[in-house]
Amino acid sequence: MSAGTISEDEFEGSSDYDENDFEDDDEDESDTEFGQTGDMGFQDMITEKQRKKAYEVDFSVLPLADIMAAQTSAASHVSGILGVSLQQATALLRSFKWNKERLVERYMDHSQEILNQAGIVLDDVHTPVLKRPRGFVCMICFDDSSAGPALGLRCGHVFCQPCYEQYLTQKIVEEGECRRILCPESGCNTIVDEETIKKAVQPTVIAKYQQLQDRAYVADLDNLRWCPAPNCENAIDCRLPHSSFKTVVPTVLCACGYKFCFGCGLGDHQPAACGLVKMWQKKCADDSETANWISAHTKECGKCLSTIEKNGGCNHMTCRKCKYEFCWVCMGPWSEHGTSWYNCNRFEETSSTDARDQQAKSRASLERYLHYYNRFANHEHSAKLDRDLYTKTEKKMEEMQRTSDLSWIEVQFLKKAVDVLTSCRMTLRWTYAFAFYLARNNMTDLFEDNQRDLEVAVEALSELLEKPIEREKIAELRQQVLDKTVYVGSRREVVLEDTAKGLAEGRWEFFVDFSK
Amino acid sequence: MAKPMFARRLSKELKDLAMNPPAGVDIIDANDFKVWKLGLAGAPGTLYEGEKFQLEFNFGPNYPLESPQVLFVGDNVPIHPHIYSNGHICLDVLYNHWSPVQTVASICLSLQSMLSSCTSKERPPDNANYIKTARANPKHTAWAFHDDTV
Ligand SMILES: [Zn+2]
Ligand SMILES: [Zn+2]
Ligand SMILES: [Zn+2]
Ligand SMILES: [Zn+2]
Numbered sequence: 001m002s003a004g005t006i007s008e009d010e011f012e013g014s015s016d017y018d019e020n021d022f023e024d025d026d027e028d029e030s031d032t033e034f035g036q037t038g039d040m041g042f043q044d045m046i047t048e049k050q051r052k053k054a055y056e057v058d059f060s061v062l063p064l065a066d067i068m069a070a071q072t073s074a075a076s077h078v079s080g081i082l083g084v085s086l087q088q089a090t091a092l093l094r095s096f097k098w099n100k101e102r103l104v105e106r107y108m109d110h111s112q113e114i115l116n117q118a119g120i121v122l123d124d125v126h127t128p129v130l131k132r133p134r135g136f137v138c139m140i141c142f143d144d145s146s147a148g149p150a151l152g153l154r155c156g157h158v159f160c161q162p163c164y165e166q167y168l169t170q171k172i173v174e175e176g177e178c179r180r181i182l183c184p185e186s187g188c189n190t191i192v193d194e195e196t197i198k199k200a201v202q203p204t205v206i207a208k209y210q211q212l213q214d215r216a217y218v219a220d221l222d223n224l225r226w227c228p229a230p231n232c233e234n235a236i237d238c239r240l241p242h243s244s245f246k247t248v249v250p251t252v253l254c255a256c257g258y259k260f261c262f263g264c265g266l267g268d269h270q271p272a273a274c275g276l277v278k279m280w281q282k283k284c285a286d287d288s289e290t291a292n293w294i295s296a297h298t299k300e301c302g303k304c305l306s307t308i309e310k311n312g313g314c315n316h317m318t319c320r321k322c323k324y325e326f327c328w329v330c331m332g333p334w335s336e337h338g339t340s341w342y343n344c345n346r347f348e349e350t351s352s353t354d355a356r357d358q359q360a361k362s363r364a365s366l367e368r369y370l371h372y373y374n375r376f377a378n379h380e381h382s383a384k385l386d387r388d389l390y391t392k393t394e395k396k397m398e399e400m401q402r403t404s405d406l407s408w409i410e411v412q413f414l415k416k417a418v419d420v421l422t423s424c425r426m427t428l429r430w431t432y433a434f435a436f437y438l439a440r441n442n443m444t445d446l447f448e449d450n451q452r453d454l455e456v457a458v459e460a461l462s463e464l465l466e467k468p469i470e471r472e473k474i475a476e477l478r479q480q481v482l483d484k485t486v487y488v489g490s491r492r493e494v495v496l497e498d499t500a501k502g503l504a505e506g507r508w509e510f511f512v513d514f515s516k
Numbered sequence: 517m518a519k520p521m522f523a524r525r526l527s528k529e530l531k532d533l534a535m536n537p538p539a540g541v542d543i544i545d546a547n548d549f550k551v552w553k554l555g556l557a558g559a560p561g562t563l564y565e566g567e568k569f570q571l572e573f574n575f576g577p578n579y580p581l582e583s584p585q586v587l588f589v590g591d592n593v594p595i596h597p598h599i600y601s602n603g604h605i606c607l608d609v610l611y612n613h614w615s616p617v618q619t620v621a622s623i624c625l626s627l628q629s630m631l632s633s634c635t636s637k638e639r640p641p642d643n644a645n646y647i648k649t650a651r652a653n654p655k656h657t658a659w660a661f662h663d664d665t666v
Contacts, residue, residue: 139616140580140581141522141524141525142524142525142528142529143524163616166581167581167616170581170582174578174582184617185615186609186615186618187615188615
């Protein structure tokens, strides 16, 4: 079991660390590798690093073996108290969603009822029937021969063994059922107990059954959640009450390297809270058709109202008729935009409202949504392009490593840079969903400044990575990339700190109530 | 198509159905262990008296561990609060309350009793919307069962 909080250098994490020291590892790395850069303001971040950050939560990673051990230990405790077998204690705990205290308390007064509910038979008189009774007909396959094994629970509904096995296999393998597998008889509520199941089915099905039980155990406990990464068998233990997820974004990092939200199971979506994410995703799904239509179609010039078609990628539009220059996204005059496209990171409510008033009101609100949506989507897309670029570059680096005196460690800076870039883009992406719902007040200016700083830093690093690599200049490039990587990481931290603190302090006002 | 171990069961069901059909039920077409077509006549003294309906049963390889796909087909789909105009039937034993001891005959009996207890011939209130969005196989619908008093 490893305890940890995510720190900025999670991109260090991969399969090669020992689970017990992954937090320490993180700290060490950041001090040695990134600590000495003299970037302004970065020194503050280093000091801050010692404390837990506002956007971090406590959690631990539990491998499957620990999950199984926890069940056994709870069961052996209960079996001691109630005087039942380990297996029976396990079944009892399952039917009480692993709430030991409640089980023991209720069992004292209503033991028989509770045993029945859990499908447990304590006495020998009611153990399963294994022989075919006289005049037997299996009501599943209609076989009426008197030979061959059969199976029936204490309810007396007997079926032939092959049918029972097929039935249980169907329930477990096809339907993923493990908690309440009932007697095959129509309307019979007798639960097939674990012992009977294990006797009746193949070992592979028993393994699947056990896996389902482990799944159900984790699902039963509020403080546990499986890591959603494919093929990962770890669970995360996070003791925060779920009610706090309105104001905390519980991002966790599994030992497998996957970072995700403990609250909802989606990939890391800081700084947006789970409720906001849900609402945004629903909006995106609902609006995608209309949005596609609108974005594919024309607009009217803010001045002369003649129809303008967007045909290039640039947002700088010039009306063919009156030569009015404006921004395609916010419809505001281009003169206010400076020279860089990312200056339109805010949907200036004042300077462009007049221009947009000429458009239909509904269109304006859709455009507002599109503004944020396009940026949201753009970072996802760009992160993919960054990855593609990295794959290409990686080959080149490998070659360099073979032909020059650079060591493996020394060529790792590109991987780190791309990893930081990706996580920054993911953060940026969610800042746009966050901003979409954010009501403007005097606190939001700082947020938008931070967002823009991160955006500029991200694009600068991205651009740097696109530069062709020349062998003579590799040391220089490496230093530049390292510096920019540190800087981008620190900008991300600023955004996350500010938004997380704001959420905790109730500083943000949102248009909508996403706290359910 | 049923697995060999269950083919025997279907052939027995077919034989029983031919010899001892439940009231109002007749076999229209049952040439394989994949799809059967049965006729169902509205019972005398009910709102459906004199009407003829057609039922289609589709058996998967896991029948009877899995329920068959059952729906009304043809021109006359009974007008009933639990039967959609596309032939889909809202009846729990066909979906989550299926048990492998259920048979084609027992399903026919359930349907007969569902029709017989009907007091007013009307479509489910969400019919228009449902038939627009429903998949062809009613087993893919997430059924929220209407009250079973009708
Ligand atoms: Zn059998
Ligand atoms: Zn039974
Ligand atoms: Zn994992
Ligand atoms: Zn979440």
